[in-house]
Amino acid sequence: MDTSSDEAADRWLQRALSAPPARRSGPGGPALLLVEGAAGTGKTRLASRLVATAVNQSVHSVTVSFSSYGVTVCRPQAAAAPPATGGARARRAAAPASSAATDPRAAQADDPRASDPHAADERALDERATDERPAGPQPAGPQPAHPRTTAPPATDARAAGLSAALAPLLERGERGERFLLVAEDAHRADGAALDLLRRLVDRPPDGLTAVVTYRPEELPEPGLALGRGAHFPACLTVLRLRLAPLDAGQVRALVADGLGESRCPSDLITRIVERSGGVPQVVADVVGLLSESGDGRERFSVRDLDAAGVPPRLAELALGRTAALRERIRPVAWAAAVLDEPVESEELSAVAGLTVEEGRDALVDALRAGVLREDGEGRYGFFVPMAAAAVYGQVPGPVRREMHRRAAAALGRRHPVPWVPLARHRRHGGQVKAWLRAVEHAALQCAAEGDHQAAIDLLERTLSRPTVPLAARARLAPLLAHSAVLGLRSDQTVTVLRQILDEQSLPAAVRGQIRLDLGLLLCNQAVAGMQGWLELQQAVEELQERPLMAARAMAALAMPLLSTVPLERNMYWLERAEKAGADSGNEEAATAVAANRAGTLMYIGDPGAWQVLEQLPRETEDPACRQHVARGLCNAADGALWLGQLGPARELLAEGVELATRSGASYVEQGARGTLLLLDWAEGNWSELPARARAFVAEADTMPGQGVDGRTVLGLMALSRGEWQQATAWLAGEGTRETNGSAVPHVATASGALIRMALVRDDVESAVAEASMAWDRIRDKGVWVWAAELAPWAVDATLRAGRRDTAHGMVLEYEVGLEGRQAPASSAALNWCRALLAEADGDQREAAELYRRAAIRYAGLPRPYATVLATEGAARCRLAAGTDTAAAVAELSSCVEQLTELGAVWDAARIRAELRSHQPSEEQRPRGRPSYGDQLSPREQEVADLAATGLTNREIAATLHLSPRTVEQHVSRARRKLESQSRQSLARTRSPRPE
Known part of the structure; x- marks a missing residue:
């Protein structure tokens, strides 16, 4: 809701009621508030709020609804009226039933609470908390508990009823008593009622405080809330309050409250803001539609919003206003519905098939009828953008088709040409060849502007139609594949591309181009690394006539993260890619290969990665080259993260994201967000991490490869808190435990956590089985720097199983695999593994020293959680050795404090249990058990x-x-x-x- 409007109205009412009535202007004199707002902006809600405030201050009020000519009189009782300082809840409970209570249809028009399931309960509270009297003369005998509404058919009778209802309060006003009059929906008042209101404000009683609400677009006399002839004397304080639409932040709050924050991505909020116009009631109704259609859905999308359709309340209003237009005026409304965007008046007239003069006259009538509105740039569209869809469905088919053709002609004359809407108009106008040409231009335009997701949506819809000719498919499919790699994949993309590749009539080079991007898509976003690897290998063969693209495919095959093939195969393809890039003499090919080389070397811990990174052309003006550089920097940041070089990883990530944003590489930006989650986990920045990780996973629901970072973080955090069912679900679920090599470091990290949980359960057999599989996976790949999160737990499990020689061989293999690599996290893990061997051999002092070295290395990264766990191991061994026991106990106590601060409650509980075994003996403790009563010990x-x-x-x-x-x-x-x-x-x- 618009809190600024609420606050302004509250301040006005407080000033009006703050001083004794006096025949003068200013505080204490008669006052009038004109509340102006379009349908659904919350006028009824605001009026009810003001009545509640008046009741709290023991002020009599009368509410008149001109939608039903219902009258509600409220005389507050001392026992029923809570103090004015009782807060918002108390004021709401004390509010009298307004016209919403007597005519539900009137409430639905403007009150966003009408769609709220709690609103009826609140109104019931309102009725019970007040003492109300019916309008008009009071018969003798007992009075009914609820107000009586009368709606005489004759205008004079209505006016007479209003006069009778107001008479007692007017007498109070003349005697100097303050009272509040609320006149709702003045745009629906007849002439006699408006005349009564005009006479009232012309000679206002001293105690009058009046509120008049109305829709400006439906006033019989535009701009005149009380009609012609209204006179506001000098003694009357007059204020006009315009209820503005909700801004983006308010819409987000309203949608998140109704659907849940994690279920509402930013693009959905943006779309709701655009389509609802920020009208509170429309937003509330949209939330209701989504909620009804999305039971069990983890996340809503823009497609869900489009599929939900127009809320019935808005559709009825739009169709009713359009139907009320004269027949010769109606084509202007139809044309606005066909265009579905604000346009200049000349274009609107042209699409409607009217001359300039005819179009101008029709537009004026449509504006006065509230069907169309003018925006801040002098363009015209529906009063709520979403309403256009309701009217569009009622435009006769032949008329609609002709209007689309006229719209296409009008848009084709713009500079620059808006290809996306032009393609839509040509398709609905039946201009097939022109439509496909426009789609191609639109996709190129979107890609050039960095809006790859818009290009994907457009191309998917087009290519999914089997009637699209083969030649057009050959032109459009590569555009879809290229945008899918750089944007955020849709569910349909892989299916559509595979269907196109099955068409053997396509030239080999075209299939190779499509297959290249499909392979990248499968590797990067779909967690199908080996499938992607095979597609890329085949693409190299098909791209012999296009050496530049072949070089890109080879460079992708060089990335070790994308498959489980041995590292030697990656390095083979890296050599071929470098030669192909050098031979091509093409800047983009050379940049793509250099970016992949930087990422490859960083992922494996090769010290030469830093020199390659320095040579990347960061200042290039070529957008394609800039995208490759951004990708190379972000991949290098991800590689540095797994090495344990956290500070450099943050710097590379910031630089890569900045370039990705400038070049419109959405996929690179999304991947960087995942790397940032893992960085924050490693550095102990846990305060808001679970919520961010859950939102990230939800956004990546169609891209398992993107969500793996979030799932890994959530699993590790759940483990540290003892939430093992959740930890297992996150770490062993879809997308995290893939064995096809799409995320080998993630799989190794998940295995380490699963081994740890099995050991705590004393399930050594499962722990050893997991450790053996995970170790074989790392051995097959040959990238030992990725075992930093696995090695200590795998070695521990092997030792617990009594396989000391095997564990020793694992540590030696790990040590050899790290030779020549810059991987501080693995160096710390290697010391941890050596400590485990020494501890198993009974050399507690040596084990304590090795744990201490590991803790020092972790602290320097910094990795606070790992530092605490290594410190715990050192203290445990010192206690077992019986040396410096007091210092070891102090270290364990410090570990408990640090873990509690992080939120690792399970780990903190473990160490507290260890500490208790070193508490004073029974002889040293005070006698008796402490009594905790009803409190937990x-x-x-x-x-x-x-x-x-x-x-x-x-x-x-x-x-x-x-x-x-x-x-x-x-x-x-x-x-x-x-x-x-x-x-x-x-x-x-x-x-x-x-x-």
């Missing part, structure tokens, strides 16, 4: 925290070094003290933690 609170995350009693017992029976007793006592019906509801007792 520290141990019960600890168990409740872990139970609320979903851990079983056995898992909690393993974490806290207790027996399952003891855990069961603690859970039972905690539920009894908290009167809890389930383990999950114990979460309400947990201390706040970062979300």
Whole structure:
């Protein structure tokens, strides 16, 4: 809602009611507020708010609705009226029933609460909280509890009824008592009623405070709320308040409140703002339509909005206003519906088939009827943009077709030509060849402007039609494939491209061009690395006549992240790509190869990556080259992240995103967001990370490869909090545990976390099986720097299984694989692995020293969570060695504090359990057990925290070094003290933690 309008109206009413009535202007004198707002902008809601304020101040009020000629009189009672300072909730509860209570149809026209399921309850509260009297003369005997509404058929009778209803309050006003008159929907008042209002404001009683609401577009006399002849004397304070549409932020808040923040991407909000015009009621109705059609849907899209159609309330209003136009005027409204965008008056007349003079006269009538409106640039369109679709459906078919042809002719004369809408008009006008030419121009225009998603949507719709000729498909399909790689993939894209590739009649070079982009799409966005790899290999063969594109395909085959093939195969293709790029003499080909070389070397920890990065042509003016540089920088940032070079990764990421934004590479920007999530996880920036990661995953619902970063972060955070069911779902679910090589570092990281959970459950067999598969995967690929998040847990599981020699061989293999690589995270992990070997051999002092070295390396990255876990290992070994016990206990206490601050409640509970084993002995403790009464003991609170995350009693017992029976007793006592019906509801007792 528009809070600024609410505040302005509240200030006006407070000033009007703040001083005793006096026959003078200014505070205390009679006052009039004219509330102007289009249909659905919240006039009824604002009027009800003002009545509630008056009731709280013990001011009598009368509300007149000219939609139904219903009258509601409210006399506040001392017992029913809460203090004026009672806040918004108290004022709402004390508000009297307005015309909305007597005529629901009137409320729906302007009150956004009409679509709110709680609104009826609020209005019921309103009626119970006030003492109301019916309008007109009061019969003898008991009075009804609710207001009585009369609607005499004759105008004079209506005016007489209003006069009778106002008479008692006018007498109070003449006696110097303040009262409030609310006249709603003045645009629907008849002549006699308007005359009554004019006489009232011409000679206002001293105590009059009046509010008049109206739709300016439906006034019989434009601009005159009370009609002709209204006179505002000097003693009357007059204020006009215009209710403005909601801005983008207010629309976002309203939509998020109705659908959920995570279900509303930015492009959907932008589209709702555009189509609703910011009208509150329309936004509320759109939210209702989406909510009804999207049960169980994780995220809504612009396509969902388009499929939902026009809200019935808006459709009825638009069709009613259009039907009321004279027949010769109606083509102007139809033309506006066909165009579906604000246009100049000359274009509107041309599409309507009218002369300039005829079009001008028709436009004036359509504006006065509220069908069309003028924007700030002198263009004309529907009063709410979305309303055009409702009217469009009622335009006769032959008329609609002819209007589309005239619209195409009009748009073709613009400079520059708006190809996207022109293509739409040519298609609906039946101009097939011209339509396909316009589609091609439109796709090129969108791609040049960096709006690849718009190009994808247009081309998909076009190519999905089987009637499109083969020659046109050969021209359009490569455009779709290219935009799909740079934009955000749609579900249909892969299917459409595969169908086109199946058409063997296409030239080999065309198929190769399409296959190149399809392969990149499968590798990057679809988590189908090996499928993409095979497509790229075939593309190289088909692109022999196009060496520049062949070089791009070879460069893609060189990227180690995209497949599970051994690193040697990637390096083979890198050499071929470099030779092809050098031989071509083409700047774009050379830049593409250089960008892939930089990413490849960074991913494998080759020190030469930094020199290649320095040589990338960052200052190039060529848009295509700029996109390749942006991709190379962001890939290098992602590679640096996995190496543990977090500071340089942030710098590269910022530079790459800036270039990607300038060049319109949406996919590169989206991928950078995922890398940033992992960076924040590694650096301990967890406060808002889960919400960001969930939103990221939801946005990538059609691109599993994009969402893998978010799923990995969510899984790791769930593990640290003891939410193991969620952790398993995120880490072992679709898109994260793919074995086709599309995200080898992610798979290794997920395996490390799954091994850790299995070890805590004492499921050593599952832990070893997972460790063996994960280790083989890394060995087959040959990129050992990607094992930093896997190696310590895989070695630990192997040792727990009693396979000391195997574990020693794993550590040696890891060490050899890291030779010559710059990978500080792996260096820290290698020290951790060596510490595990020493600890298993019983050399606790050596193990403690190796853990300490690992912690120091992690702290320098910085990796606070990993630092704490390594520090915990060092302290544990020092305690086992019996050396410097006090310092080790202090270190563990510090670890608990740091983990609690991060929000890693499960890890904090583990270490607290370790600390308890080093508490003073029973002889040193005070005698007796402390009594906690109805409060949870520290141990019960600890168990409740872990139970609320979903851990079983056995898992909690393993974490806290207790027996399952003891855990069961603690859970039972905690539920009894908290009167809890389930383990999950114990979460309400947990201390706040970062979300």
